[in-house]
Amino acid sequence: MKYKVILFDADDTLFDYGMAESHALYHAFAHFGLPTGAEDYASSYKEINHSLWKDFEQGRITSAALRVERFNRLFAAHSLELKPDEFSEAYLRFLGEGTFLIQGAVELCGELAGCRLAIITNGIKDVQQSRIKGSPLSEVFEAIIISEETGYQKPETGIFDYAFERLGISDKSKVLIVGDSLTSDIQGGINYGIDTCWFNPLEKPGDPDVLPTYEIRSLEELLKIVR
Incomplete structure (x- = not known):
């Protein structure tokens, strides 16, 4: 060869990754009492997340900061009264299930x-x-x-x-x-x-x-x- x-x-x-992300968003929002959250906010989340991962590639943000900051920005943009750190923890747990x-x-x-x-x-x-x-x-x-x-x-x-x-x-x-x-x-x-x-x-x-x-x-x- x-x-x-x-x-x-x-x-x-x-x-x-798209399927894993959708799985995680749906279950995380449902976990916090927003069963339509993934449908309502997925587009906005993906835009924010994509931008932050570009920053990560360029060394402008750490992995640890990124995983919470994306939800901090999302919730601020849509006036959602959720805690970004707690939501991130649940999201990552569900994301780890995404073996698609x-x-x-x-x-x-x-x-x-x-x-x-x-x-x-x-x-x-x-x-x-x-x-x-x-x-x-x-x-x-x-x-x-x-x-x-x-x-x-x-x-x-x-x-x-x-x-x-x-x-x-x-x-x-x-x-x-x-x-x-x-x-x-x-x-x-x-x-x-x-x-x-x-x-x-x-x-x-x-x-x-x-x-x-x-x-x-x-x-x-x-x-x-x-x-």
Whole structure:
């Protein structure tokens, strides 16, 4: 095979984060007596959350602060009398139950049995570990590398240094990172000097300043690249 090590992003690459997020929002709002809260405020939450995760990628906010601040802003915007810290705790608990997978993820990992597979994610440690360990992919990965425990986040090179040391990798030419985010996964791989594969099922427009080595629309397309 052309690549011996595949570094997968987790959310929206192998794991369906949208479904996990919807599950968590519904149950968290219901827990606090607002059964229509997810429907009423999901759009606003996603906008706020997306903005804060961009700040996290750029090092402008910590993971610990982000998880509460997104609800602080949401509740302030809609005059909701809920405590952001308590809501965040419940939300993360329900988010950890979200083991939903992208179509073809199980089959792909089975076909890649001859490669070393690892996860490299910017997610929250307890949540990501719970989701991965509770999924059909629980025994697939040699390592699960999470930004919160490394002290770095994609696209910083530090998280890749950590991954390479953890996996005992020396030859960058045999490593491929696969992910859905140009600014996180692809830019991170470019910064580190490894080949990149942009998983883009929704055919989002590209960025001329961030050029992946490959681009795929479905996970099964990755097999042709690796082989």
